[in-house]
Amino acid sequence: MGTRLAGKVAVVTGAAARGAGVGNGSASAMLFAREGARVVVVNRKIERAEALAETIRAEGGEALAFAADVTRPEATEAMAAFAMERFGRIDILHNNVGVGAAGNAETISLESWNRLYGTNVTSALLACKACIGPMKAGGGGSILNVSSVAGVHGMPGMLAYTTTKAALQGLTMAIAADYATAGIRCNALIVGTVNTPLVANLGPEAMERRRLAVPLQTEGTGWDVAHAAVFLASDESRWITGAMLPIDGGFLALRNRPT
Numbered sequence: 001m002g003t004r005l006a007g008k009v010a011v012v013t014g015a016a017a018r019g020a021g022v023g024n025g026s027a028s029a030m031l032f033a034r035e036g037a038r039v040v041v042v043n044r045k046i047e048r049a050e051a052l053a054e055t056i057r058a059e060g061g062e063a064l065a066f067a068a069d070v071t072r073p074e075a076t077e078a079m080a081a082f083a084m085e086r087f088g089r090i091d092i093l094h095n096n097v098g099v100g101a102a103g104n105a106e107t108i109s110l111e112s113w114n115r116l117y118g119t120n121v122t123s124a125l126l127a128c129k130a131c132i133g134p135m136k137a138g139g140g141g142s143i144l145n146v147s148s149v150a151g152v153h154g155m156p157g158m159l160a161y162t163t164t165k166a167a168l169q170g171l172t173m174a175i176a177a178d179y180a181t182a183g184i185r186c187n188a189l190i191v192g193t194v195n196t197p198l199v200a201n202l203g204p205e206a207m208e209r210r211r212l213a214v215p216l217q218t219e220g221t222g223w224d225v226a227h228a229a230v231f232l233a234s235d236e237s238r239w240i241t242g243a244m245l246p247i248d249g250g251f252l253a254l255r256n257r258p259t
Helices: 025-036 046-058 075-088 112-135 159-180 199-204 204-212 223-234 251-255
Strands: 007-014 036-045 062-067 092-095 141-148 185-189 245-249
Touching: 007 025, 007 075, 007 112, 025 062, 025 092, 025 223, 025 251, 036 046, 036 075, 036 092, 036 199, 062 075, 062 112, 075 199, 092 112, 092 185, 092 223, 112 159, 141 223, 159 185, 185 204, 185 223, 223 245, 245 251
Parallel strands: 007 036, 007 092, 036 062, 092 141, 141 185, 185 245
Antiparallel strands: none
């Protein structure tokens, strides 16, 4: 076990993957624990959260499961209260909840638009509202928001997803500015085309196209995201806040390169 997060308590929302394999949230929760953090893993379904917590405990880490629909303020308040009751502090908040929906400005339904905003953006705000007080009381903390390359350059046919992921970057900068003097840092992970359970149904041809679209010509995984999350959660990044860290195999660098 490592010590980079020793003594810290981490809350990870959307922690457990929806299918077989390791997603961004589960990899981050596992690495946080491997580096010495006590972890609260949060999902809407307690069964998925408890399975991940048990995996962490089997590795020798310390983790508790909590069921919450983090789009509801009473749920995020209960989540933060649970972490404080069981572990006495909150040092790290990892906002990993996110969903997608197809549609452009003409075709997307208002229901889908509102659902994505509630899930992808409002949930992060509510988790921050619930956890910032305990962080301030503990002398500071680190908030991580999981965004996407789609929020930087756009994704055709994914209007709401693109917009909400861009909004998460704005939320990140606003919180970083508002709470810097309280010792609370806030950064965003700009995730590229990683191979997680969410894209397992795309098929081998689509996955190969995704791989070839990356300048490094390799496939990213949830572990790549998790290693970056550990760095931004740790004191090693104590002078980094308001940053948008691409984890994309160079995808944005190629897209943004002058012609």
